[in-house]
Amino acid sequence: MKLSDRKKKILQIVVDEYITNAQPVSSKSITQNYMKDVSSATVRSELAALEEMGYLSQLHTSSGRVPSIEAYKLYVSELMDKGRLTGKELSQIKTAFARQSGNLEEVVKNAAKVISELTDYTSIAVAAHDGDDVIEKISIFPFKEDTALLLIVTDRALIRDKFIDIPADMTDEQLESANRLVNRMFKGKRLCEVMDASLEAESQFESYRAIFDCVIDAISDYVNNKSGDVVLEGEDKILNHPEYAEVDKMKNFLSVVTSRDKIANMLTSGENDIEINIKIGGESSDIPEDCSLVTATYSAGDVKLGTYGVIGPLRMDYQKVISVLEGVGKILEDMVNKK
Amino acid sequence: MKLSDRKKKILQIVVDEYITNAQPVSSKSITQNYMKDVSSATVRSELAALEEMGYLSQLHTSSGRVPSIEAYKLYVSELMDKGRLTGKELSQIKTAFARQSGNLEEVVKNAAKVISELTDYTSIAVAAHDGDDVIEKISIFPFKEDTALLLIVTDRALIRDKFIDIPADMTDEQLESANRLVNRMFKGKRLCEVMDASLEAESQFESYRAIFDCVIDAISDYVNNKSGDVVLEGEDKILNHPEYAEVDKMKNFLSVVTSRDKIANMLTSGENDIEINIKIGGESSDIPEDCSLVTATYSAGDVKLGTYGVIGPLRMDYQKVISVLEGVGKILEDMVNKK
DNA sequence: GTTAGCACTCTTTGCCTTTCAGTGCCAACT
DNA sequence: AGTTGGCACTGAAAGGCAAAGAGTGCTAAC
Numbered sequence: 001m002k003l004s005d006r007k008k009k010i011l012q013i014v015v016d017e018y019i020t021n022a023q024p025v026s027s028k029s030i031t032q033n034y035m036k037d038v039s040s041a042t043v044r045s046e047l048a049a050l051e052e053m054g055y056l057s058q059l060h061t062s063s064g065r066v067p068s069i070e071a072y073k074l075y076v077s078e079l080m081d082k083g084r085l086t087g088k089e090l091s092q093i094k095t096a097f098a099r100q101s102g103n104l105e106e107v108v109k110n111a112a113k114v115i116s117e118l119t120d121y122t123s124i125a126v127a128a129h130d131g132d133d134v135i136e137k138i139s140i141f142p143f144k145e146d147t148a149l150l151l152i153v154t155d156r157a158l159i160r161d162k163f164i165d166i167p168a169d170m171t172d173e174q175l176e177s178a179n180r181l182v183n184r185m186f187k188g189k190r191l192c193e194v195m196d197a198s199l200e201a202e203s204q205f206e207s208y209r210a211i212f213d214c215v216i217d218a219i220s221d222y223v224n225n226k227s228g229d230v231v232l233e234g235e236d237k238i239l240n241h242p243e244y245a246e247v248d249k250m251k252n253f254l255s256v257v258t259s260r261d262k263i264a265n266m267l268t269s270g271e272n273d274i275e276i277n278i279k280i281g282g283e284s285s286d287i288p289e290d291c292s293l294v295t296a297t298y299s300a301g302d303v304k305l306g307t308y309g310v311i312g313p314l315r316m317d318y319q320k321v322i323s324v325l326e327g328v329g330k331i332l333e334d335m336v337n338k339k
Numbered sequence: 340m341k342l343s344d345r346k347k348k349i350l351q352i353v354v355d356e357y358i359t360n361a362q363p364v365s366s367k368s369i370t371q372n373y374m375k376d377v378s379s380a381t382v383r384s385e386l387a388a389l390e391e392m393g394y395l396s397q398l399h400t401s402s403g404r405v406p407s408i409e410a411y412k413l414y415v416s417e418l419m420d421k422g423r424l425t426g427k428e429l430s431q432i433k434t435a436f437a438r439q440s441g442n443l444e445e446v447v448k449n450a451a452k453v454i455s456e457l458t459d460y461t462s463i464a465v466a467a468h469d470g471d472d473v474i475e476k477i478s479i480f481p482f483k484e485d486t487a488l489l490l491i492v493t494d495r496a497l498i499r500d501k502f503i504d505i506p507a508d509m510t511d512e513q514l515e516s517a518n519r520l521v522n523r524m525f526k527g528k529r530l531c532e533v534m535d536a537s538l539e540a541e542s543q544f545e546s547y548r549a550i551f552d553c554v555i556d557a558i559s560d561y562v563n564n565k566s567g568d569v570v571l572e573g574e575d576k577i578l579n580h581p582e583y584a585e586v587d588k589m590k591n592f593l594s595v596v597t598s599r600d601k602i603a604n605m606l607t608s609g610e611n612d613i614e615i616n617i618k619i620g621g622e623s624s625d626i627p628e629d630c631s632l633v634t635a636t637y638s639a640g641d642v643k644l645g646t647y648g649v650i651g652p653l654r655m656d657y658q659k660v661i662s663v664l665e666g667v668g669k670i671l672e673d674m675v676n677k678k
Numbered sequence: 679g680t681t682a683g684c685a686c687t688c689t690t691t692g693c694c695t696t697t698c699a700g701t702g703c704c705a706a707c708t
Numbered sequence: 709a710g711t712t713g714g715c716a717c718t719g720a721a722a723g724g725c726a727a728a729g730a731g732t733g734c735t736a737a738c
Contacts, residue, residue, distance in 0.1 A: 026700060039712050044701065062700045062718045141478065143492045149499060153482045160488060160499050235574070236593035245586050247578055254575035365731060378681050383732065401688045401731045681738075691728080697721085707712075 003053075010035075010046050011055055012079040015067045019315055022242050024064030069281040069314065072292070076278050076318050083323035089118055093324075093331050104157050108231050108306055111328055116234030118324045121241075121312035122257060126267045127229040128297075128304035129222060131192030133157065138186055138215070140179045142166060148175070150218050154191065156303060159222055164214035178208040182215055195220040226268055227260040243290070243313040256288040257311065266293060267307045275329075276322060281314060292316045296325040300336035342392075349374075349385050350394055351418040354406045358654055361581050363403030408620040408653065411631070415617050415657050422662035428457055432663075432670050443496050447645055448570050450667055455573030457663045460580075460651035461596060465606045466568040467636075467643035468561060470531030472496065477525055477554070479518045481505060487514070489557050493530065495642060498561055503553035517547040521554055534559040565607055566599040568645075582629070582652040595627040596650065605632060606646045614668075615661060620653060631655045635664040639675035 003011070013034050017025045027043040035043065047065050050056045055074065056065040067075070085093075096114035097107070108127045116123035133154035142148040146166050152159040166175065186194050194216060222228075235257055244250045256262050266286045279293045287293050294316070295309035308328070310321045342350070352373050356364045366382040374382065386404050389395045394413065395404040406414070424432075435453035436446070447466045455462035472493035481487040485505050491498040505514065525533050533555060561567075574596055583589045595601050605625045618632045626632050633655070634648035647667070649660045 024700090028700075040700095041702095041712055041714095042710085045711090048702075058701085060719055061702090062698095062720075064700070137482070139480065141480075141490060143476070143497045149490070149497060151480060151482075151488070158482045158488060235597055236590060239586055239590040239593065247584050247589075250586075250589070251575055251578040254578065258574055363731090367731075379731095380681055380683095380733095381679085384680090387733075397732085399688055399731095400733090401686080401729095403731070679738105681736100683735090683737105685732105685734090687730105687732080689728105689730085691726105693726090694724085696723080699718105699720090701716105701718080703716090704714090705712100706714100708710090 007046055007050060008079060010043060011050055011067075011071060012075065014047075014050075014056065014065055015071055015075045015079065018067055019317055022315060024059060024066050026064040029064075067315075072280045072314055072318075076280070076322075080319055083319035085323050085327045089324070090327060090331075092118065093327055097331060097335060104305075105229070107332070108229065108308075109233075111306075111308055111332065112231045112233040115308060115310060115324055115328055116237060119310050119312075119317070119321050120234075120237055121310045121316065121321065122235050122238050123233045123308065123310050124257070124263045124267060125231045125233075125306060125308040126226055126264055127157070127306040129157065129191075129226065129229070130304065131190065131195070131223040133191050135186050135189055135191065135194065138179070138182050140164070140175060140182070140211070140215075142172075142175060150215060152219070152222075161228065162218035162222065164211070164218055167210050170211075174208075175211075178211045181208060182212070186215075191219055191223050195223060227264040230260040230263045230267075232257065232260075232263065238312065241313050241315075243315060249290070253288050253291065262286060266311075267295060267309055276325060278318070287311070290314055292318075294318065294321050294325065296329055298329050298332050300333060305332065305336070346385055346389060347418060349382060350389055350406075350410060351414065353386075353389075353395065353404055354410055354414045354418065357406055358656055361654060363398060363405050365403035368403075406654075411619045411653055411657075415619070415661075419658055422658035424662050424666045428663070429666060429670075431457065432666055436670060436674060443644075444568070446671070447568065447647075448572075450645075450647055450671065451570045451572040454647060454649060454663055454667055455576060458649050458651075458656070458660050459573075459576055460649045460655065460660065461574050461577050462572045462647065462649050463596070463602045463606060464570045464572075464645060464647040465565055465603055466496070466645040468496065468530075468565065468568070469643065470529065470534070470562040472530050474525050474528055474530065474533065477518070477521050479503070479514060479521070479550070479554075481511075481514060489554060491558070491561075500567065501557035501561060503550070503557060506549050509550075513547075514550075517550045520547060521551070525554075530558050530562050534562060566603040569599040569602045569606075571596065571599075571602065577651065580652050580654075582654060588629070592627050592630065601625060605650075606634060606648055615664060617657070626650070629653055631657075633657065633660050633664065635668055637668050637671050639672060644671065644675070 010030065013030055014025045017023075017029065017033075027040040027047055030043050031038060031040045047056060051058070051065065055068055055071040057068055058065055093114050096110050104127055108125050112123045112125040115125075133156050135152060135154055137151075137153040139151040139153075140148045141151055146168060148164055148166050149160065150162040150164050152162075170178075235254065238244050238253055238257075239250070244253060275296060277295045277297075279287060279295075281290065281292065288311075290313065291311055292314050293309055293311050295307055297307045298305040308325065310316070310325070312321075349369065352369055353364045356362075356368065356372075366379040366386055369382050370377060370379045386395060390397070390404065394407055394410040396407055397404060432453050435449050443466055447464050451462045451464040454464075472495050474491060474493055476490075476492040478490040478492075479487045480490055485507060487503055487505050488499065489501040489503050491501075509517075574593065577583050577592055577596075578589070583592060614635060616634045616636075618626060618634075620626075620629065620631065627650075629652065630650055631653050632648055632650050634646055636646045637644040647664065649655070649664070651660075
């Protein structure tokens, strides 16, 4: 069955109202504030029809209506007005990115922070690394008898958190030439190519085998394990929203959101090509129950910068969240292009 | 006024009981479970005396007694039995540290995690860097036209998160020789000496002044800004404790605990020489209200490894927390010494 | 110094009533 | 056929009240 225009309008009003007030919406409040041209009885029958169709529900026979998950989905896809950022908000985003060294991690952190502040929800972010980075330089930097820091410069990032073991009997010169060899072999290749290249390398340079393996391990670890780059901001913001007033719900939310692995899963599973992606309710098992997740993947040209998201109650201010995510995206893009 | 032995015993019972049950303790429960040799009336008069002295209070005229902050202080300093870890707990700590690359950050993270798991409280940790590290090697690693990663190996750590700007007109060779110069000048010095040495350097090597300044800035930034190395684990654990059932308290706690700066302050302010340090209640303004903080500073020889802490309600299981912190300390020490 | 006994206090719980917001339905109206 | 005013009905929320229960403080006797 198709929704009449009036039903759509009423549904939109209900969702809007519920989002701002967190209270069931009554027929009376609708006619008083939005639809003075009809009586509450009329709206009541429309509400009953919308309930019949699964878009609304009541907590008890004599309460107002509350949107269902279906209603939220329809709301974001069709009903919702597009929000616009105020000048103040825009300048807040800009200043957040102002003092910045062009270091990707810092960009991610700042973005997460400003998103959380502007939306008043918990925000999460993960820097993109899908294995398509092209290796520009690899450096093995020894710092203890038997350990070295592996530094990899790619066209997008500087990887500097992988440690490798150095065989005890290896001299500095040998390490140096292993380093040169690694560079010669891997320079210009994409990370994922290197991961697959492990077998080929094995036979050729037996003496540096240990180093080789470590480098390849470290790279595949980087590509596969995305949880390292996860950023979480404003985890306390969730407490501003009444649906988490009960400790149990709160706890459930926090336990999911404080696990970097789970966040990484949320942000990386699913379609990455879509610019803005909205998951409502427990659609995906990764997302905490009764939560919505709005994510945006930012790119500069064809290079992905990262995925950012806002996580909060079903009754989320989608309008605001989306405009903030879009605003941040635009400013990020400007920044990257200017360089 | 001095406390009689019986008063001490009763006070200990009250605190123990209250810690485990979170319920006001009655005279009857004391005689039934712990002191069958006297009547509840006797205990009642003792309780009244202890209340008079400020160690106990009642929520209302006909409720049991609850310990005051003073009582907790006395409890941890004199009354409390020493806890012992079970074999299971010990082995849990050991396995937590088992697979480990000797990288300090990872040690800190693992320690925080296992402490949080065993105690069921939120744990925090900060790796020590007080400026006493001796510089062993400095390397300037260029990775973009105008930016380089500054790598500093000290006797305790590898600093690898400081970026410096490279003047546009500087050639690779110049950078190389700047690097050599920095090494020659700073090697063997302590970080804090380098910070103070800035003026001296200025006049001598004008051409590398920019690089110099950046290096010195980065080092003093590292020494002063401790918030970078802060680790927080089990922030959701706090919800397991009834005193945080109300959203306001919860929120207050979370907002403090999710700020790395504030945590760094908590862990670094105060006497660092003491092995285990207990702050109860709002003694320090850094600590959230109605919270206790138990910290331990671990060292290997005379080198500090870091400070670890547990933060939770006043009604904290101090016995367990302290034995866990001590257990972790012992195992850490063993690990470092074995190397 | 200890104790049994008792009066007293305060919270907790259940129960009842009232109030109120909101709905559903129906007959009348346009 | 759609809209509306009127009205009965429902369930939550709030208030009042009594009974039960947990604890205490006090006192007189041991």
